[in-house]
Amino acid sequence: MIELQDIKKGFGDKEILKGVSAVMESGKVNLIIGASGSGKTVMMKCIVGLIEVDAGKILYDGKDFTTMDTHERKAIRQEIGMLFQGSALFDSMTVEQNVMFPLDMFGTGSYRDKKKRVAECLERVNLKDAARKYPAEISGGMKKRVGIARAIVLNPKYLFCDEPNSGLDPQTSLLIDQLIKELTVEYNITTVMNTHDMNTVMESGDHIVYMYQGQKQWEGSNKEIVFSNDQLLNDFIFASEFLREAKEMRQHELFSSGKWKEDLKNKGGNESGDDKK
Numbered sequence: 001m002i003e004l005q006d007i008k009k010g011f012g013d014k015e016i017l018k019g020v021s022a023v024m025e026s027g028k029v030n031l032i033i034g035a036s037g038s039g040k041t042v043m044m045k046c047i048v049g050l051i052e053v054d055a056g057k058i059l060y061d062g063k064d065f066t067t068m069d070t071h072e073r074k075a076i077r078q079e080i081g082m083l084f085q086g087s088a089l090f091d092s093m094t095v096e097q098n099v100m101f102p103l104d105m106f107g108t109g110s111y112r113d114k115k116k117r118v119a120e121c122l123e124r125v126n127l128k129d130a131a132r133k134y135p136a137e138i139s140g141g142m143k144k145r146v147g148i149a150r151a152i153v154l155n156p157k158y159l160f161c162d163e164p165n166s167g168l169d170p171q172t173s174l175l176i177d178q179l180i181k182e183l184t185v186e187y188n189i190t191t192v193m194n195t196h197d198m199n200t201v202m203e204s205g206d207h208i209v210y211m212y213q214g215q216k217q218w219e220g221s222n223k224e225i226v227f228s229n230d231q232l233l234n235d236f237i238f239a240s241e242f243l244r245e246a247k248e249m250r251q252h253e254l255f256s257s258g259k260w261k262e263d264l265k266n267k268g269g270n271e272s273g274d275d276k277k
């Protein structure tokens with residue numbers, strides 16, 4: 001679990017994060033969404049320590065990251081897996097060597113153990129047969145899967161994904177989303193993902209933090225989004241008439257099945273559809 005307590009960050013006299021609090025739960029895909037410039041990337045960089053917050057706390061399973069020294073931070077960083085937007089593979093290395101890289105950097109076992117771990121991860125993302133290929137020889141979706149294998153090779157407790165679906169077709173995006181979600185549940189990882197992809201929001205958003213101009217405007221699940229009355233969130237998510245109609249249909253479907261009550265109860269919400277901020 002990662003907890004943000006009133007984090008603030010500014011550059012010069014420009015305040016970017018204006019006191020954000022949120023809890024990113026383990027075993028869940030926690031999404032950060034919002035318009036361009038709303039502060040998603042700055043927030044993500046603060047959480048992993050690429051930039052320092054001006055105020056507030058970031059707790060990794062109760063341990064305050066903001067006051068840790070370099071040594072303590074290094075220990076946390078070893079528990080973090082990162083999936084970068086462009087996959088960020090080394091072109092001169094094979095798929096297998098790319099996945100091996102974090103093990104060579106931080107791993108302790110023998111070469112044989114490392115090879116075994118790499119094989120397990122490649123098998124898990126269904127890329128066993130591509131081990132000897134180079135990035136230039138595989139598709140964009142496969143590159144993302146290599147990125148995922150590399151991100152999980154050290155058994156991370158926390159996984160950060162920056163726009164994992166950018167540049168992928170809708171079907172491949174869905175497969176990547178499913179894979180990330182499965183791994184999150186399987187290994188009880190706290191996954192934090194920055195995304196613009198509305199399919200991801202609706203399919204994988206166990207917990208969604210909607211950022212608006214440096215503040216958390218709304219948070220809830222993909223089910224709660226359908227019943228949200230927050231105007232800014234609705235304008236952002238259901239931007240087109242088509243999506244507004246789809247939302248109404250989904251609401252109707254959930255209302256008539258009575259399933260919305262069950263879903264909201266499970267999420268700790270109430271029947272009035274009041275939003276949590």
Ligand SMILES: Nc1ncnc2c1ncn2[C@@H]1O[C@H](COP(=O)(O)OP(=O)(O)OP(=O)(O)O)[C@@H](O)[C@H]1O
Pocket residue numbers: 011016034035036037038039040041042043
């Ligand atoms: N290093 C920096 N120095 C100064 N300003 C910065 C810096 N990094 C980000 N900003 C500013 O912070 C604001 C939020 O940027 P951020 O990258 O977090 O937006 P975002 O929500 O991730 O947008 P996008 O969806 O386009 O990636 C922007 O106005 C940006 O110009």
